[in-house]
Amino acid sequence: xxxxxxxxxxxxxxxxxxxxxxxxxxxxxxxxxxxxxxxxxxxxxxxxxxxxxxxxxxxxxxxxxxxxxxxxxxxxxxxxxxxxxxxxxxxxxxxxxxxxxxxxxxxxxxxxxxxxxxxxxxxxxxxxxxxxxxxxxxxxxxxxxxxxxxxxxxxxxxxxxxxxxxxxxxxxxxxxxxxxxxxxxxxxxxxxxxxxxxxxxx
Amino acid sequence: xxxxxxxxxxxxxxxxxxxxxxxxxxxxxxxxxxxxxxxxxxxxxxxxxxxxxxxxxxxxxxxxxxxxxxxxxxxxxxxxxxxxxxxxxxxxxxxxxxxxxxxxxxxxxxxxxxxxxxxxxxxxxxxxxxxxxxxxxxxxxxxxxxxxxxxxxxxxxxxxxxxxxxxxxxxxxxxxxxxxxxxxxx
Numbered sequence: 001x002x003x004x005x006x007x008x009x010x011x012x013x014x015x016x017x018x019x020x021x022x023x024x025x026x027x028x029x030x031x032x033x034x035x036x037x038x039x040x041x042x043x044x045x046x047x048x049x050x051x052x053x054x055x056x057x058x059x060x061x062x063x064x065x066x067x068x069x070x071x072x073x074x075x076x077x078x079x080x081x082x083x084x085x086x087x088x089x090x091x092x093x094x095x096x097x098x099x100x101x102x103x104x105x106x107x108x109x110x111x112x113x114x115x116x117x118x119x120x121x122x123x124x125x126x127x128x129x130x131x132x133x134x135x136x137x138x139x140x141x142x143x144x145x146x147x148x149x150x151x152x153x154x155x156x157x158x159x160x161x162x163x164x165x166x167x168x169x170x171x172x173x174x175x176x177x178x179x180x181x182x183x184x185x186x187x188x189x190x191x192x193x194x195x196x197x198x199x200x201x202x
Numbered sequence: 203x204x205x206x207x208x209x210x211x212x213x214x215x216x217x218x219x220x221x222x223x224x225x226x227x228x229x230x231x232x233x234x235x236x237x238x239x240x241x242x243x244x245x246x247x248x249x250x251x252x253x254x255x256x257x258x259x260x261x262x263x264x265x266x267x268x269x270x271x272x273x274x275x276x277x278x279x280x281x282x283x284x285x286x287x288x289x290x291x292x293x294x295x296x297x298x299x300x301x302x303x304x305x306x307x308x309x310x311x312x313x314x315x316x317x318x319x320x321x322x323x324x325x326x327x328x329x330x331x332x333x334x335x336x337x338x339x340x341x342x343x344x345x346x347x348x349x350x351x352x353x354x355x356x357x358x359x360x361x362x363x364x365x366x367x368x369x370x371x372x373x374x375x376x377x378x379x380x381x382x383x384x385x386x387x388x
Binding site: 016019020023024027028031032035036044045048049052053056121124125128129132151152167169176179180182183186187191192 | 253
């Protein structure tokens with residue numbers, strides 16, 4: 001398997017296959033970050049494409065000494081900010097959010113993979129996925145971004161610092177507070193310890 | 203056997219409730235791992251390639267130099283403004299005579315007179331600036347003597363350190379609260 005630096009060098013020489021390989025390798029984390037930031041899968045695909053186009057046009061500015069994913073996340077970060085600034089900040093309604101999310105084919109619907117589970121387990125898993133996504137969506141944007149990058153995409157503290165231009169201490173604080181708020185939100189949505197749980201996701 | 207998402211969720215929330223930070227973090231990692239990954243619709247790479255081929259690559263725009271950002275230029279502008287401000291009383295006379303002259307026909311004598319008045323005004327302004335400089339030097343000399351003692355020097359150093367620490371704290375506070383910023387112009 002070619003390294004990121006090799007792929008970038010080949011793409012700079014005009015090799016379409018190298019650029020395609022870069023897109024295939026990073027499409028999932030970039031899309032995942034953007035989709036969770038803006039909470040709109042359709043717009044997320046468009047923005048993710050934009051991120052790769054920007055990367056393609058500025059490929060010569062990439063420093064091979066750094067991780068390619070950090071550079072790409074930085075572009076995704078900037079592109080997402082532009083989108084959020086152009087559009088009114090989304091608010092997740094306290095009531096009726098479930099219907100709204102399903103109507104537009106929301107993230108929970110995308111996440112609920114029932115192919116390998118029995119119906120009851122799949123339903124509970126879908127409920128939990130929906131609740132978790134809703135809890136993430138209610139976080140402040142900088143907390144949300146840190147959670148997605150750290151817990152879901154496996155980015156290191158340093159990579160998050162580079163992508164968001166925040167000091168290490170701030171990134172750690174954001175992650176800590178985000179985790180606390182996620183837990184509070186999950187509890188508020190009915191996801192407590194099994195014996196105390198009532199109507200999760202309601 | 204791998205624990206179910208339900209068990210992991212319980213473990214995470216229990217760890218959060220008990221304040222077990224490491225356990226909570228580990229459990230949250232595990233919880234996200236149980237969720238199916240979020241991926242773009244099939245054919246995403248093809249669509250990006252098509253867009254990349256269709257979209258013309260813009261020629262790189264040379265970065266415009268921000269003259270205001272050059273420190274010595276800012277200092278020069280500030281100094282010029284200061285000198286103009288100090289010379290304003292003398293310049294006002296010149297401006298008044300200029301206004302008077304525009305009302306009448308220009309003659310050689312008028313132009314010579316105007317030139318002379320201008321020179322006088324400029325030299326007066328320079329004189330004022332030099333006087334100000336002397337005044338500032340005098341203040342410096344006066345302050346130099348008391349501050350030359352070790353105690354005063356120590357106080358100054360402490361003040362400097364306190365102000366640096368305060369500045370650093372303020373900067374940290376601002377950067378911590380700043381939430382939604384562009385990283386760099388990529």
